[in-house]
Each structure stands twice: as C-alpha cells, then as structure tokens.
Amino acid sequence: MSEYILEMTDIVKEFPGVRALKGVELKVRPGTVHTLMGENGAGKSTLMNCLTGIYHRTSGKIVYDGKEVDFKSVKEALEAGIAMVHQELSPVPERTVAHNLWLGRLPLKNGFMIDHKAANEKAKVEFAKIGLDIDPTTKMKDLTVAKMQMVEIAKAVSYNAKIVIMDEPTSSLTDAEVEHLFNIIADLKSKNVAIIYISHKMDEIFRISDDISVYRDGTYIATDKKENLTMDKVVSLMVGREVTNMFPKVDCPIGETVLKVEHLKSGKWVKDVSFELHKGEILGFAGLVGAGRTETMECIFGMRHLDEGKIFLHGKEIKIKSPEDAIKNKIALLTEDRRGNGILGLLSIEVNTGVAAMSMGRYGKLKLNHKLMKEDALEYIDKIRVKTPSSKTPIKNLSGGNQQKVLVGRWLLTDPDVLIVDEPTRGIDVGAKAEIHSLITQLAGEGKAIIMISSELPEVMGMSDRIIVMHEGDMTGILDRSEFDSEQILKYATGDFTNIQ
Numbered sequence: 001m002s003e004y005i006l007e008m009t010d011i012v013k014e015f016p017g018v019r020a021l022k023g024v025e026l027k028v029r030p031g032t033v034h035t036l037m038g039e040n041g042a043g044k045s046t047l048m049n050c051l052t053g054i055y056h057r058t059s060g061k062i063v064y065d066g067k068e069v070d071f072k073s074v075k076e077a078l079e080a081g082i083a084m085v086h087q088e089l090s091p092v093p094e095r096t097v098a099h100n101l102w103l104g105r106l107p108l109k110n111g112f113m114i115d116h117k118a119a120n121e122k123a124k125v126e127f128a129k130i131g132l133d134i135d136p137t138t139k140m141k142d143l144t145v146a147k148m149q150m151v152e153i154a155k156a157v158s159y160n161a162k163i164v165i166m167d168e169p170t171s172s173l174t175d176a177e178v179e180h181l182f183n184i185i186a187d188l189k190s191k192n193v194a195i196i197y198i199s200h201k202m203d204e205i206f207r208i209s210d211d212i213s214v215y216r217d218g219t220y221i222a223t224d225k226k227e228n229l230t231m232d233k234v235v236s237l238m239v240g241r242e243v244t245n246m247f248p249k250v251d252c253p254i255g256e257t258v259l260k261v262e263h264l265k266s267g268k269w270v271k272d273v274s275f276e277l278h279k280g281e282i283l284g285f286a287g288l289v290g291a292g293r294t295e296t297m298e299c300i301f302g303m304r305h306l307d308e309g310k311i312f313l314h315g316k317e318i319k320i321k322s323p324e325d326a327i328k329n330k331i332a333l334l335t336e337d338r339r340g341n342g343i344l345g346l347l348s349i350e351v352n353t354g355v356a357a358m359s360m361g362r363y364g365k366l367k368l369n370h371k372l373m374k375e376d377a378l379e380y381i382d383k384i385r386v387k388t389p390s391s392k393t394p395i396k397n398l399s400g401g402n403q404q405k406v407l408v409g410r411w412l413l414t415d416p417d418v419l420i421v422d423e424p425t426r427g428i429d430v431g432a433k434a435e436i437h438s439l440i441t442q443l444a445g446e447g448k449a450i451i452m453i454s455s456e457l458p459e460v461m462g463m464s465d466r467i468i469v470m471h472e473g474d475m476t477g478i479l480d481r482s483e484f485d486s487e488q489i490l491k492y493a494t495g496d497f498t499n500i501q
Helices: 044-051 074-080 097-100 117-131 145-158 175-190 203-208 231-239 291-300 323-326 349-359 370-383 400-412 430-445 457-463 486-494
Strands: 006-015 018-028 033-037 059-064 082-085 164-167 194-198 211-218 219-225 257-266 269-278 280-288 308-313 316-317 333-334 418-422 451-452 468-472 475-482
Touching: 006 164, 006 308, 018 033, 018 044, 018 194, 018 211, 033 044, 033 117, 044 059, 044 194, 059 291, 074 082, 082 457, 082 468, 097 145, 097 269, 097 486, 117 145, 145 164, 145 175, 145 231, 175 194, 175 203, 194 280, 203 231, 203 486, 211 231, 211 291, 219 231, 231 430, 257 291, 269 291, 269 475, 280 291, 280 430, 291 333, 291 418, 291 451, 323 349, 323 418, 333 400, 349 370, 349 400, 370 400, 400 430, 400 468, 457 486, 468 486
Parallel strands: 018 219, 033 194, 033 211, 082 164, 164 194, 280 451, 280 468, 333 418, 418 451
Antiparallel strands: 006 018, 006 059, 211 219, 257 269, 257 308, 308 316, 468 475
C-alpha cells in the first residue's frame, strides 16, 4: 500500500495558445494538510481542476486511493470522495441555504417531490458537525460572503470526502471565523481526511501545514515538510527571486482636498460617515467583516442608495445616483467581489479593460473603435504585466491575480481623480501583491487620491498615510501615519475603547 492517498504524476494541461501545466506532480498523505504555493498563474487551481474533473488533463497519471482515476465531471469526483471549496463562490442566490447544500441530491418525497423538511433537518445536522449556526431556510443571497464560504465547507464535509480541497478559504473570514475553520480542519485530520490547502497567507500556511509544494509558471518546483522550510525560502521558491519590499510606500506631497463626504447614511451598514481625501494621499479603511467599509464606498460610487449625506468633489457638491455618474465625475472603484461585480467572465481581456472607458465614449457611440480598444488593452497588459497569451483571451481563463490586474487597468484607463480599491490584493500571490502595492504608490505620487480598504493590518498600515477605522457602520477612529499601532486599530475595529491612547 502506498503512503499517499493521492499521486498526480507528469500532469500536462494545454489550452489554446498556452501550456498551463508542464508535467507537474503532487503527492498527498492522508490525515495531513498539504499546502500548494505559487504566484497567480503558477497552475495550482488548474491542477486541482484537472483532479476534480472540471478540466480534462492533456496527459499524465492520477492515482487516488490506490487506483488510477480519470474523473470526467465534478460529480464523479464528489462521489469518489474528493470535494473542493472554490475561491470564487457560485451559490444559487435565490434558493435557500439547505437547497444549496443539497444541490443535485435533494431528498424526495414519493420519489419526485422535494422533501423540504428533510432537507432542512439534514442541513442542521451537517452544520452541527462544524459548529455552524445558520438557519437552513435563509436564502443564500441574504448571507455574508463569509457565511456562504462556511456553507460551502459544510457541503464539502457532507460528502464524507477523503480529500477536501480548499482554495483561499479564509479570504472573506474574520479572525474568529478563521479559528473556527482551523478547528474544522483539525477535526477532519483526526478522521484521516487529507486537506489540500491553497493560500497566499504565510502565517496561516506555517501554522496549519504538514507538507508544502511550490509551483511556478506551470512547473513543479519542490515539496518539503513545513519544519524544513522558512517563509523566505518559500517566497524565493515561488517567485524565483527575492521580494524585499512588500509595502513600497514613499512620502508623496499631500495636496488639496479632492473628495469630501459629510454624514453619509445608508441602512444599518453606514450610520454617519464623514471624511476628506486629499490629492496624493492613500487613505486606508480598516475594520472587521461587516464594519461597513465596502458599503460606504458603494454609496460614494452610486452602487448603494444613500439615505442621507452629501458628497463634494473639488469643493463642489455632486449627486451620484449610479456608477455611470461616478465614472463621469472621475471616481473609480475596484470592487471587493471580483467575480460577482468585477469581471465579465465570458468576454475578452480587451472588453474587460475597455468597458468603463466605453461608457465615457472613448471608443465612439454608434460604432466601436475596436482597434483603439485593442491598443489600450495591450498597453495595460504590458504596463501591469498581465500573464495572458492574447488580449482576445476570455478573462475567465486567467488566474485570479491576473484578472485583478486587468480590473486595475480598466480603472486606470478612465484616468480617475479618485481611485477606490477594495481588498486589492485578496487572493493574490506575494509577487503580484508587491507589484500592485508599487502601482498604488506610483499613482499617489502622480497626484491621484486613493482610498484603500484592506482586512490585512500589515497592508493597510504599510500603505496608508492615514487610516480610518470602522465598526458596525460607524467611524471609530482616525489615525495619522505616526500614530499607527496594530493593537489600537484592532480595539477601534472591535468597538473596544478601553485603554485607547
């Protein structure tokens, strides 16, 4: 008997014009956490998609539980005991939590009618297994992204899987929810379940991993036990170079007020928010999930109804009732949910880059100037180093980090005065993070006024000139760079104002 539950050998995957996997390997032991590391585009998710039947590999061999397998669909993989929790969630928003949990396997009455009561009761049992408190009759659309993520984890566990693949599972979770997830992982390990874990968060990886495999540009680099590796060693293996400056913040001249908001209110999420943003400034927004940071920016960008409040741009009050109004006023928003309201998955990189500028009439109104659109896309592919075989490639074929770079290019093309970036490096590898941080700093140096939301304290502290902290829809603190202190920011973020300096 092999010591491995899974052995993937010489896996090749080719797409038109690109070889995404170039003979890679992976060997996973039962009852362990095996982490896959690599920059966006390294091939980690593609490898997992080949395993689970989403993609059919071009060549190579997969041995699972002692037998050679070739899954033709996700359903086949699930039935064999391999479940995957994807980074980009795909819930059915209008159906209940229970229906999403049992999608494709809903219990039936009399062989043809859905047994809703049984579905709900069975869902409660599965939620209890992982300590999840959610009403199974709630519609998925009414859950936070974090809760949706936990439902997906419950679904994976419900298949009694021998292997559970988790792709960036903590990207939308609070610290408490991360702890909860790690407890679930420990429980699964104790039952001899293997966890394949994809993440870019070094602290997590070195806390929960047993084995770490590194990939780069579709090739296999190395595998070793965690105790034989250091963070610096893993980063060096990932990028093939030394990354020395993750937060390349430089002092930029802070100019006049560009954006001013007064007493913004919107439902329960935005209670009374006022602030000013200056030319050349990076204004950070910190807080926990549900703090109201994203909702505040959606009010400014016209994505969310504003109950009360005023917005001023260059000293003049403006009315923003839609994103189109915001774009016309040279305000841009890189959204938190890349898949939900960012990319146009089936369309090309050219269209995804040009779509915002298109609404400003850059490519004409009656007949689109496709030549100019292509030139713009190629310029930003080169400028932001997007890894793609062509500007015609559908954006859904790119890695998450490269999709994010295309979206950054989309908004830079509109030449905004105010650039709002919401979790700009979520799910992005170390090298791409450094590139995006450098780009944000460069834009501030050019006089752009930038708002950056981040749930990662080192990022928001490393990049910002000032930080506004929010808690449950309220602004609880404003700190200048000289006052940055992680403990104090966390106190503001949790609503704990004891012993605040």
